[in-house]
Amino acid sequence: xxxxxxxxxxxxxxxxxxxxxxxxxxxxxxxxxxxxxxxxxxxxxxxxxxxxxxxxxxxxxxxxxxxxxxxxxxxxxxxxxxxxxxxxxxxxxxxxxxxxxxxxxxxxxxxxxxxxxxxxxxxxxxxxxxxxxxxxxxxxxxxxxxxxxxxxxxxxxxxxxxxxxxxxxxxxxxxxxxxxxxxxxxxxxxxxxxxxxxxxxxxxxxxxxxxxxxxxxxxxxxxxxxxxxxxxxxxxxxxxxxxxxxxxxxxxxxxxxxxxxxxxxxxxxxxxxxxxxxxxxxxxxxxxxxxxxxxxxxxxxxxxxxxxxxxxxxx
Numbered sequence: 001x002x003x004x005x006x007x008x009x010x011x012x013x014x015x016x017x018x019x020x021x022x023x024x025x026x027x028x029x030x031x032x033x034x035x036x037x038x039x040x041x042x043x044x045x046x047x048x049x050x051x052x053x054x055x056x057x058x059x060x061x062x063x064x065x066x067x068x069x070x071x072x073x074x075x076x077x078x079x080x081x082x083x084x085x086x087x088x089x090x091x092x093x094x095x096x097x098x099x100x101x102x103x104x105x106x107x108x109x110x111x112x113x114x115x116x117x118x119x120x121x122x123x124x125x126x127x128x129x130x131x132x133x134x135x136x137x138x139x140x141x142x143x144x145x146x147x148x149x150x151x152x153x154x155x156x157x158x159x160x161x162x163x164x165x166x167x168x169x170x171x172x173x174x175x176x177x178x179x180x181x182x183x184x185x186x187x188x189x190x191x192x193x194x195x196x197x198x199x200x201x202x203x204x205x206x207x208x209x210x211x212x213x214x215x216x217x218x219x220x221x222x223x224x225x226x227x228x229x230x231x232x233x234x235x236x237x238x239x240x241x242x243x244x245x246x247x248x249x250x251x252x253x254x255x256x257x258x259x260x261x262x263x264x265x266x267x268x269x270x271x272x273x274x275x276x277x278x279x280x281x282x283x284x285x286x287x288x289x290x291x292x293x294x295x296x297x298x299x300x301x302x303x304x305x306x307x308x309x310x311x312x313x314x315x
Contacts, residue, residue: 048277049194050210050234050256050263052178054202055249056161057118058171060128062111062223064235065156069105072125074146076101080137091122091141099134106140116153116240117171118250123147123242144242152241158209158223158233159254164268165205174249176202178263180278197278207266210234210256211275218260234261 077099078092089098108114113128125140142150162173181194202208212220212234220232238254263276 047183047194047258048261049181049258050178050261051181051254052161052176052202052208052210052263053251053253054161054176054208055174055243055247055251056172056176057174057249058162059116059240059250059252060114060160061116061155061238061240062113062158062233063108063155064110064158067107067109068155069107070153071105071150072102072140072142072146073104073150074102075106075125075140075142077134078139078141079134092139096139099138102140116250118248120248123250148242148244152239154237154239156235156237159236159238159252161208161252162206164207164266166268169205172205173202173208174204174247176252178202178276180263180276182278182283197283198276200276203267205267209264210236210254210261211264212259212261215260220259221257222259234259 076091078096079099080095081097083097084095086097088094088096092098109131111129112131115126115128117124117126122141122143125142127134127136127138127140130136163169163171165172177199179196179199182197183194210233211225212222212232213230214220214232220234222233222235225231225233235257236254237257238252241251243249243251261277265274265276267274
């Protein structure tokens with residue numbers, strides 16, 4: 001009886017140590033599981049914003065905002081005509097007739113499609129869709145002095161920059177750059193600012209637009225791209241202005257709407273388009289949230305690993 005009584009405190013102590021070890025190992029595994037889940041959530045970035053700026057000889061826009069006014073004071077309107085024998089009326093050319101000169105803003109309707117072209121002495125704005133007063137093909141011409149005085153042409157809608165650098169191309173992109181901002185789920189919950197996860201240069205001759213692909217938890221709000229299922233145009237907020245440094249081309253700055261967006265690049269010599277978006281490696285390298293989590297793990301590791309090691313040996 002005496003031996004059994006002496007063994008009871010020892011057995012109770014062993015049981016307490018085992019419980020502590022089990023609870024310690026469970027807590028360590030819970031913390032490690034939390035760190036793994038947090039890492040995955042950091043690397044999942046549902047919100048991506050693409051910003052680009054470029055100097056281009058041509059840009060195509062589609063306005064999706066409510067009626068929008070552009071100050072085109074001094075611009076002349078040239079309407080297409082079937083009378084090809086009529087004498088040209090400068091600045092209008094053959095196949096056009098002079099309509100009017102503007103002294104104030106022009107209001108565009110929603111869904112208006114336009115092409116803006118740079119020439120050495122003026123900017124041409126050509127209508128791809130008709131308005132209440134002008135047919136398709138109407139061209140509005142404004143010299144650079146008036147364009148600089150009138151200021152930037154801002155809009156919300158869809159944007160396509162440049163033409164491929166093929167033989168005879170005159171409306172290509174000259175140069176520029178892009179930056180892709182992302183905000184992971186954890187960063188969004190904490191309230192941290194989006195981070196640049198990828199950036200690069202735009203080459204001469206690149207043809208660009210920002211597109212969106214839907215994900216299982218996120219849709220795209222833009223218009224369909226014909227012939228390409230599950231790809232949509234991504235709305236942008238943009239401006240087109242005169243470069244005051246005397247260089248050729250129009251200066252375009254655009255910011256895409258937050259979405260699962262990608263930068264589409266097409267250029268001569270490549271059969272298929274190139275879609276640019278960050279990889280998980282680039283996202284991890286740029287993530288301040290992941291850096292903070294790594295520092296936390298480095299502090300906890302010396303405490304957690306011995307506990308897990310002892311639990312593994314006991315099992």
